[in-house]
Amino acid sequence: MAAMDETPIYLDAHATTPVDPRVLEAMLPYFTREFGNAASRNHAFGWRADSAVEEARERVAAAIGASAKEIVFTSGATESNNLAILGAAEAARAGGRGDGVVTSAIEHPAVLDPCRQLAKRGFRVTVLPVDEEGLVDPDALAGALDRETALVSIMTANNEVGTVEPIRDLVRVTRERSGALFHTDAVQALGKLEVDVRDSDVDLLSLSGHKIHGPKGIGALRVRRRPLARLAPIVFGGGHERGLRSGTLNVPGIVGLGKAAELAAAERNVDATRMKSLRDRLLLGLRAGVPDLELNGHAARRLPNNLNVSFPGVESEDLLREIPEIAVSTGAACSSASLTPSHVIAALGLGEARAQTSVRFGLTRFTTEDDIERATAAVLRGVRALRETKGTA
Numbered sequence: 001m002a003a004m005d006e007t008p009i010y011l012d013a014h015a016t017t018p019v020d021p022r023v024l025e026a027m028l029p030y031f032t033r034e035f036g037n038a039a040s041r042n043h044a045f046g047w048r049a050d051s052a053v054e055e056a057r058e059r060v061a062a063a064i065g066a067s068a069k070e071i072v073f074t075s076g077a078t079e080s081n082n083l084a085i086l087g088a089a090e091a092a093r094a095g096g097r098g099d100g101v102v103t104s105a106i107e108h109p110a111v112l113d114p115c116r117q118l119a120k121r122g123f124r125v126t127v128l129p130v131d132e133e134g135l136v137d138p139d140a141l142a143g144a145l146d147r148e149t150a151l152v153s154i155m156t157a158n159n160e161v162g163t164v165e166p167i168r169d170l171v172r173v174t175r176e177r178s179g180a181l182f183h184t185d186a187v188q189a190l191g192k193l194e195v196d197v198r199d200s201d202v203d204l205l206s207l208s209g210h211k212i213h214g215p216k217g218i219g220a221l222r223v224r225r226r227p228l229a230r231l232a233p234i235v236f237g238g239g240h241e242r243g244l245r246s247g248t249l250n251v252p253g254i255v256g257l258g259k260a261a262e263l264a265a266a267e268r269n270v271d272a273t274r275m276k277s278l279r280d281r282l283l284l285g286l287r288a289g290v291p292d293l294e295l296n297g298h299a300a301r302r303l304p305n306n307l308n309v310s311f312p313g314v315e316s317e318d319l320l321r322e323i324p325e326i327a328v329s330t331g332a333a334c335s336s337a338s339l340t341p342s343h344v345i346a347a348l349g350l351g352e353a354r355a356q357t358s359v360r361f362g363l364t365r366f367t368t369e370d371d372i373e374r375a376t377a378a379v380l381r382g383v384r385a386l387r388e389t390k391g392t393a
Helices: 021-031 044-064 077-094 109-120 138-144 167-177 251-266 268-289 316-322 343-347 352-356 369-390
Strands: 071-074 100-104 124-128 149-153 181-185 204-208 219-223 306-310 358-362
Touching: 021 251, 044 071, 044 204, 044 219, 044 251, 071 077, 077 109, 077 149, 077 181, 077 204, 077 219, 100 109, 109 124, 124 138, 138 167, 149 167, 167 181, 251 268, 268 306, 268 369, 316 358, 316 369, 343 352, 352 358
Parallel strands: 100 124, 100 149, 149 181, 181 204
Antiparallel strands: 071 219, 204 219, 306 358
16 A cells, blocks of 8 residues: 555545635635624625625526526535425425426436435336436436426436436427426536536526535525426425525525636636546546556546546455545445445446446546646556456556
8 A cells, every 4th residue: 555645636526626715715704704694684794694695696597597586505415406306296296297206327316315205205206227328318218208297307417427418308308298397416517517507498406516616515406487496395494595495594605606606607618628638648547557447437428527437356445445645436425335336337237346346536626737647656556556466467
């Protein structure tokens, strides 16, 4: 095992990202002198807090092509996904509009688990398969839809293998075959891909602050107003956020999310181009040293900052222990307590061995060429050491 004699290299952006200094600068006043409650409408402290919240709402909306009135602040993407899925399904059932829910096999647990809860409540939940590159087939979606379908939830881009789904085609099929609402978890997409609800025509879209160089503990859900996407609230106690999400607003977090979303949209082209170049350099370097490396996910339709590969014969958990100076992942961070193979790799039909040897690299806005060179050397050293130990080098 290599000694950690240098600053660790962070390549786990799909789990979280470092806060951009510009985001932190925007947030700091709201921890100190601007500490007002945005719901306190009787004095200047509350007025200024409310003004900051509404400015952030405008920034988040602008980043995704939405109206500010469509943005509901939450504690993060998990809550946004739960509100979208549970809220849409329960509102549809209450209104007699159907009980069918359709999702995909490679969704984040924050989507799959609420769908499982709906199944326990008597909803008809259909989980669509994906192909070996992680794509949902629009024809398969069409076959799963009927007039009793209340909701479709398909992520924009996968958090493990980086595959980018054909969201516009999936929405079009949904519109043609049913009256269902369409929700997308766009957590990994903002700042890497163009995210525009006017173009994609989605009804509900989830975002998270800490995946775009913003703070943890803050997220947002875009809820379409025209035509209105009706949701039943899942949190009660004060009627904040137009009754959809009760609770005192996290003003510093909201300000940080607003600034992070603004930067993500403004700097997307530059960031995405640079990260893709570094990502491709990493892949070339790893392939040069491990010719039998296997790429997981779509080769072209993938996030520019994502690389997910398998090293045959090398267990990913063993490799991570061998390279403690490199922060990478074996799968979704929210599932890290479980040592079971990635459900995403399994859903691609690539086999258990492929899943157990997969490693996910995620680049950030701040990843450097030196980071890539050092990471490549460390990973190749680790793979060689483990293969030599097993006599497979």
